[in-house]
Amino acid sequence: xxxxxxxxxxxxxxxxxxxxxxxxxxxxxxxxxxxxxxxxxxxxxxxxxxxxxxxxxxxxxxxxxxxxxxxxxxxxxxxxxxxxxxxxxxxxxxxxxxxxxxxxxxxxxxxxxx
Amino acid sequence: xxxxxxxxxxxxxxxxxxxxxxxxxxxxxxxxxxxxxxxxxxxxxxxxxxxxxxxxxxxxxxxxxxxxxxxxxxxxxxxxxxxxxxxxxxxxxxxxxxxxxxxxxxxxxxxxxxx
Numbered sequence: 093x094x095x096x097x098x099x100x101x102x103x104x105x106x107x108x109x110x111x112x113x114x115x116x117x118x119x120x121x122x123x124x125x126x127x128x129x130x131x132x133x134x135x136x137x138x139x140x141x142x143x144x145x146x147x148x149x150x151x152x153x154x155x156x157x158x159x160x161x162x163x164x165x166x167x168x169x170x171x172x173x174x175x176x177x178x179x180x181x182x183x184x185x186x187x188x189x190x191x192x193x194x195x196x197x198x199x200x201x202x203x204x205x206x
Numbered sequence: 207x208x209x210x211x212x213x214x215x216x217x218x219x220x221x222x223x224x225x226x227x228x229x230x231x232x233x234x235x236x237x238x239x240x241x242x243x244x245x246x247x248x249x250x251x252x253x254x255x256x257x258x259x260x261x262x263x264x265x266x267x268x269x270x271x272x273x274x275x276x277x278x279x280x281x282x283x284x285x286x287x288x289x290x291x292x293x294x295x296x297x298x299x300x301x302x303x304x305x306x307x308x309x310x311x312x313x314x315x316x317x318x319x320x321x
Contacts, residue, residue: 135250137308195309197249
């Protein structure tokens, strides 16, 4: 079946511009996560959505970062006034409800800030 | 706070030899433990998990991992390595008792299997 889909796969933009990254989770998965993976680094948690509950935004690095999830499905991660340190691979994952469930990852969006 | 340590940045092994990728964790309560693999320009793929029960967990592609509570470890193993196993491996933990849903990942270990 279809996995987690992320778009675009690559994004190059100029410093100071806003960017939107999209994640389409696996159908029926109620949990959705965003992570950031910088070169040579592990995965940094950004934000978590679970059903209709308030999202866990504890990992967002600054107020330039925001995310929403419409209708419990597609999610958009927005970065405003991009900085060069925002350059990274942004990974989205989804899972069924339940803390024992593994997360299923998309292939990520590689973001490059010039 | 929950944390994961992968002490080796890289593990080198010859094809056909057994491999071990190390992981230790720290949680205040009971852990759920996961291993993922990442190939170049791809997302992470789930390999196996420990939730409860038998300490030896078997997963995809012939991988297995052993949960050791006293040593707070969850090392990934495979009896006979393949060149195609070369990839980046991540260990992750979720502290169930805190109610936190996010996974905390280690920094990853690059496995290089030589022909």
